[in-house]
Amino acid sequence: MNAFSFVNPTRILFGEGMVDKLGEQVQAQGARTVLLVYGGGSIKKSGLYDRVLTQLEQAGARAVELPGVEPNPRVTTVRKGIELARAEGVDLILAVGGGSVLDAAKAVAVGVPYEGDVWDFMMRKAEIKSALPLGTVLTLSATGSEMNGNSVITNWEENLKKSFGSIHAYPKFSILDPTLTYSVPRDQTVNGIVDTMSHVFEQYFSPTQDTPLQERFCEGVLQTVIENGEKALAKPDDYTSRANLMLSSTFALNGGLISVGMQNDWATHMIEHEVSAIYDIAHAAGLAILFPNWMKYVYSERIDRFVQYAVRVWNVDPSGKSDEEVALAGIQATRDYFTRIGAPARLADLGIGEKDIDRMAKETVRFGPVGGFKQLNEEDVKAILRLSL
Amino acid sequence: MNAFSFVNPTRILFGEGMVDKLGEQVQAQGARTVLLVYGGGSIKKSGLYDRVLTQLEQAGARAVELPGVEPNPRVTTVRKGIELARAEGVDLILAVGGGSVLDAAKAVAVGVPYEGDVWDFMMRKAEIKSALPLGTVLTLSATGSEMNGNSVITNWEENLKKSFGSIHAYPKFSILDPTLTYSVPRDQTVNGIVDTMSHVFEQYFSPTQDTPLQERFCEGVLQTVIENGEKALAKPDDYTSRANLMLSSTFALNGGLISVGMQNDWATHMIEHEVSAIYDIAHAAGLAILFPNWMKYVYSERIDRFVQYAVRVWNVDPSGKSDEEVALAGIQATRDYFTRIGAPARLADLGIGEKDIDRMAKETVRFGPVGGFKQLNEEDVKAILRLSL
Structure with a gap:
């Protein structure tokens, strides 16, 4: 066995109905303005979108939205999210979706406090030193992104798909309700x-x-x-x-x-x-x-x-x-x-x-x-x- | 499977020589005065005591000592530690030893900011709401106390042995060097x-x-x-x-x-x-x-x-x-x-x-x-x- 250092600061809330704990978690983060990151709209069909908004409202938090995150999420979308988060004074990123949505949300979270372009992190040109807090509601069992600091982002202009990992990009909390994956x-x-x-x-x-x-x-x-x-x-x-x-x-x-x-x-x-x-x-x-x-x-x-x-x-x-x-x-x-x-x-x-x-x-x-x-x-x-x- | 909430905020540093990372961890906690909690003195024979003091010195931290923690650690010893920590303005508890030492250190950590008697926590008379930060250097593989928020304390006056558990009592870091258990x-x-x-x-x-x-x-x-x-x-x-x-x-x-x-x-x-x-x-x-x-x-x-x-x-x-x-x-x-x-x-x-x-x-x-x-x-x-x- 090699020597190692390990820590995983993410809290997971697992089980049917755990979405109803979202408001508490948002409040515990002291969030006032939340950037809601999601994908193609399946969360609207399923009713999850409404449940999330209700929870945010109960927590007294305002929602700003970054919809349309792609599978293989794009750096252009991430940049849009970063601009929006800065313009609106967002203090919590909330990803609702699968691994792609979570990865995009992580990239937004680390990109907001960084003065350069977020793609620098994927190209190893800059080190991640801080991030906005991030919470997630997972709708797909796959990537593990809900309890790690990794993210994979695609840059179509350069045909590159690159990853980053950082302790700052671990979600503060992740809500895992298996019924959302039905x-x-x-x-x-x-x-x-x-x-x-x-x-x-x-x-x-x-x-x-x-x-x-x-x-x-x-x-x-x-x-x-x-x-x-x-x-x-x-x-x-x-x-x-x-x-x-x-x-x-x-x-x-x-x-x-x-x-x-x-x-x-x-x-x-x-x-x-x-x-x-x-x-x-x-x-x-x-x-x-x-x-x-x-x-x-x-x-x-x-x-x-x-x-x-x-x-x-x-x-x-x-x-x-x-x-x-x-x-x-x-x-x-x-x-x-x-x-x-x-x-x-x-x-x-x-x-x-x-x-x-x-x-x-x-x-x-x-x-x-x-x-x-x-x-x-x-x-x-x-x-x-x-x-x- | 039942619904659950899980988080474990402890960082573990595992492997031979990891004691040499103690100073960094103490510095990362911003500690100036450390309460060094240990047992019967085997750490002095083994040389670990000197290594720990060297690390504290390099981190610019002053050491105050609570030696003599017993197997089945006693609430009387814990109370002594709490008084000492208050009197000396301790800002980090450092446990060096096995499960008993760690458990005693946890009880000191939660007891310092509490105005009542620490035994209240074991008797479920009060709720733990905060604690001094705690670090550990483990010398015995047994209790798991190095990566949880549990502690078991004995009260000989009442012939009672009781436990408490709290998120506040998780160590911030634990150093696990298997060679210390030889x-x-x-x-x-x-x-x-x-x-x-x-x-x-x-x-x-x-x-x-x-x-x-x-x-x-x-x-x-x-x-x-x-x-x-x-x-x-x-x-x-x-x-x-x-x-x-x-x-x-x-x-x-x-x-x-x-x-x-x-x-x-x-x-x-x-x-x-x-x-x-x-x-x-x-x-x-x-x-x-x-x-x-x-x-x-x-x-x-x-x-x-x-x-x-x-x-x-x-x-x-x-x-x-x-x-x-x-x-x-x-x-x-x-x-x-x-x-x-x-x-x-x-x-x-x-x-x-x-x-x-x-x-x-x-x-x-x-x-x-x-x-x-x-x-x-x-x-x-x-x-x-x-x-x-």
Whole structure:
């Protein structure tokens, strides 16, 4: 186990009806003017928008709105939010939506007190030193953004999708009501499952030795998601499976809790960001395609971890099999599960071909080789992308 | 899964050499005068005391000392600390030691800004509304006090051992260096193992349904402690097993992280507090005796959970066995493990007989029946104590 420092200051309020605690939380932040950040308007159809406004009103807070946050949220939208927040004297950002809405809200929160352009943070040109307080109401189980300080933002002018992470960008509170995810469309539920599992993969496939507790935590998240994912798809309004998915996605990526002291990988996420920076596909669709191929490309680096994964997560029976056979069976089980729940398997399924591979590979390694499990250079990235065609 | 609210604001700094970060943390708190709380002086023998003073000096902070905190820390010592902190204008409490030292420090921290007597908090006569900031340097893997807001204090005048919990009593930071536990005596290492496992039992044996993620987390802690406990006993200066024990004990009881949304039990702790309020025995020695007997008394309330425990934690092979046989095999495995590592099995081993059973049972239920898994009244408590004689 490596040395580490860990803190996660976010309060989560979890369970049916927790939206009714929003007003209290807003009051506890002493907020007078709230920037309400949301997406395409599904929260208006569901009635959540009205419930949120009622809570703000009860808390004596005025609402200013930044609607229309896109999937793969854009820096142009973030800039608009920052201007609005400054002009209106906003003192709390409230994100109501899924990971994209939360990520955009985080970027607004860190951008408001910064005198330069917010994109500087994504390009590592400036350090985040403060932020407006942020609260969230989550409507989708996927990114873990509700309990971490990470954000991914797309810059279409430059075809770049970049992330930042900061202790200042952790939400002060996040409201997690599983019933809000009942109406999530099937493909987005699938994406959330893939996203959650991918977050665990980035942590679990680690070169760090002697971390049994963290490995059990990671395996626990994977087992729970695998089992409850299929249940939620079969019955979208099943509270138990929606709750288990929501809790799993929150724990899967909350400042590294389940992998404290472990070197993480994150190469696959970085490759995927370049795919979806060019093709406006869902992040998780890209991950579903790339991850099994990344696994095939790297598993021999540390076959024991892939054997453990196969046996503990997928119940592969190792008797009479070589380590390689067991490891590959675990990778195949991953691919089969993704396919079974309806996630894409090939870049071709999304209309992506050979032509942009060089450009995506080059951009992936813009800041140097990627990957903490196996370091990947430009040629490695090309090879994984080709395996995924 | 039940609805819940969760936050844990403590920062942990984990790993060999982390004591050298103490100065930075003290500075980050803006502390000028620090109350250094410690126990019987083992930190002077080990050199830790000097290292801590050096760090305080580098941080420009003055140290005032409260030495001599007892195992089962006393409210009289806490009161002395509160007076000293007030007289000297202390602005940070720093606990250096194990769970008892940390618990005493927490009681001092909440007692300083309170105008009444600190014992009011333990008797539920007053609510904790603020506290001095607290930092800790942990020297023993056991109580989880380093990352929660709980404290247990003994009042010998009244033969009472009572606890409090408050968000205000969470440490601001805790330094967890596994090498500081190398010199922990064998019996205290055993106590730490029992204590950690007992904390998980209080959460895992729950009436709450549909909590697979939390159950996997609990089982992961238990598996890790069971395996690494015996390794640490065999080789006290083995970094890996000491680190795994330290991380496990911290996660086992950190504000309910591994059992969010689950009804906890805590009856066995409450019974044990009354045993060690009369007989000054180690808390964990009492738990090692009581827990297997509590299990035998309650398992039929929810046999599926005890079957799962036997199979997943102790690898009991269920084939050809009834649920009852499997459950009892898991309970026996618990008893055997405690015995194997050298923990006591009977109250008689500690010189405790029949005579105080009535008094202990009566005091256990002072505030009403105890236990969230099975509610125990005075007669139930007597029965468990008799099973333990």
